[in-house]
Amino acid sequence: MTSIDVSVSLADRSYVVSIGPGVLDGASGRLTALTRARKVPVVTDSAVAGLHLDRLRAGLAGFELVPIVVPAGEGAKSFATLEQVVDRLLALEVTRQDVVIALGGGVVGDLTGFAAAIVKRGMNFIQVPTTLLAMVDSSVGGKTGINTSAGKNLVGAFHQPLAVWADLDCLTTLPPREMKAGYAEIVKYGLISDPAFYAWCEANAARLLAGEAGPLAHAVAQSCRAKAAIVAADERETNDIRALLNLGHTFGHALEAETGFSDRLLHGEAVAIGMAQALRFSARRGLMPAAAAARFTQHLEGVGMMAWPREAGIAPDAASRLVAHMRQDKKRTSDGLPFILARGLGDSFVAKDVPLADVQAFLETDLQHVPSERAAA
Numbered sequence: 001m002t003s004i005d006v007s008v009s010l011a012d013r014s015y016v017v018s019i020g021p022g023v024l025d026g027a028s029g030r031l032t033a034l035t036r037a038r039k040v041p042v043v044t045d046s047a048v049a050g051l052h053l054d055r056l057r058a059g060l061a062g063f064e065l066v067p068i069v070v071p072a073g074e075g076a077k078s079f080a081t082l083e084q085v086v087d088r089l090l091a092l093e094v095t096r097q098d099v100v101i102a103l104g105g106g107v108v109g110d111l112t113g114f115a116a117a118i119v120k121r122g123m124n125f126i127q128v129p130t131t132l133l134a135m136v137d138s139s140v141g142g143k144t145g146i147n148t149s150a151g152k153n154l155v156g157a158f159h160q161p162l163a164v165w166a167d168l169d170c171l172t173t174l175p176p177r178e179m180k181a182g183y184a185e186i187v188k189y190g191l192i193s194d195p196a197f198y199a200w201c202e203a204n205a206a207r208l209l210a211g212e213a214g215p216l217a218h219a220v221a222q223s224c225r226a227k228a229a230i231v232a233a234d235e236r237e238t239n240d241i242r243a244l245l246n247l248g249h250t251f252g253h254a255l256e257a258e259t260g261f262s263d264r265l266l267h268g269e270a271v272a273i274g275m276a277q278a279l280r281f282s283a284r285r286g287l288m289p290a291a292a293a294a295r296f297t298q299h300l301e302g303v304g305m306m307a308w309p310r311e312a313g314i315a316p317d318a319a320s321r322l323v324a325h326m327r328q329d330k331k332r333t334s335d336g337l338p339f340i341l342a343r344g345l346g347d348s349f350v351a352k353d354v355p356l357a358d359v360q361a362f363l364e365t366d367l368q369h370v371p372s373e374r375a376a377a
Helices: 027-034 046-057 079-091 106-121 131-138 166-171 176-193 197-211 212-235 244-247 249-258 269-285 292-303 321-324 357-368
Strands: 004-008 015-020 041-043 064-070 101-104 124-129 143-148 151-160 163-167 339-344 347-349
Touching: 004 212, 015 027, 015 124, 015 212, 041 046, 041 079, 046 064, 046 101, 046 163, 046 166, 064 079, 079 106, 079 143, 101 269, 106 124, 106 131, 106 143, 106 151, 131 151, 131 212, 151 249, 163 166, 163 321, 166 212, 176 197, 176 212, 176 244, 176 269, 176 347, 197 212, 197 292, 244 249, 244 339, 244 347, 249 269, 249 321, 249 339, 269 339, 269 357, 321 357
Parallel strands: 015 163, 041 064, 041 101, 101 124, 124 163
Antiparallel strands: 004 015, 143 151, 339 347
16 A cells, blocks of 8 residues: 655645555654754654654664654643753754654644754754554544643743654554554544545444555545645634634543543543533534434444543542633633634534523533443453
8 A cells, every 4th residue: 555645835844644555664864854963853752652752763774873762641741841852862962854753642742742842942843643542543633732730731832843644554563452542632623514425434433443555545545635725725723714723622531530530431432522512502502413323322332432521530520620620721811711612514614602501501411421331341
């Protein structure tokens, strides 16, 4: 299978997302076209290093790779780890024209991208995502950042990569749980504005999650095309177009905060539950048929994914705490907190007039749903 190239058109910041098996094989030619440097720092985590660093090194024959290994997990998106990465880059005497590679999932990509954004006021970096979620979401679009005690991704910068190399062979080492977390961000693009792609996801999710090459390549490419179009139209989320990508994220980030940004709830798992909640809330407000919201909840359950907050161990009395977490959301403005709601499957929109009291009332009901034996297992 040949690689698929998806262009992200941003004038002088444009770049290509290369998707397919074997993208890292012979990557020296790709890198030579992007930099004159021969010494290349690679930020990765302790888990990914053992799985993919040697393959990247083989693909970049002729370059000297300098690994910067950070701890695995969401906890690495911190000021402390950022400082360590920045100090290592400066010790290597990098220039703004040099390149640092982010080899890993969304945590590594966000952390490395932010470090690249602030070292010498901006140096080049390349995303090499190794998880499905990072391939279809966080590696594309230039959002970088770290978490703080106040919430997720509250400190960061827009900083576009030079390129994204999405090698589907990296997914062969991904656990099923991580594949499902990535699928949440794939089906999201259908829910936002593409009913046909949503229907494709319903029909092909099982094959995709099983790692079948054809469905997997199609899903990643279609997701990247959808995100590239949105980013090109609204790079810095100033006119509500890019805000649609936050479908499920306001609910989901609150769930992540409630679970301490830990492996108890992966980001993609939180987004899946959050999207189901956004649709159920939309139905509660009379914006879409309850049957359509239930259809998505049942789809998640059908592929073995969580769709209810109690499945993630959220307490039934957590509604007020979840709303408190939402108040820290970075999307909040002086006018309030926007929510991405839906009129149907494939018809989402930005709602800026949602009282948080209504959200809390919804959560108090939603949190009473007890997971089925299937979900709890």
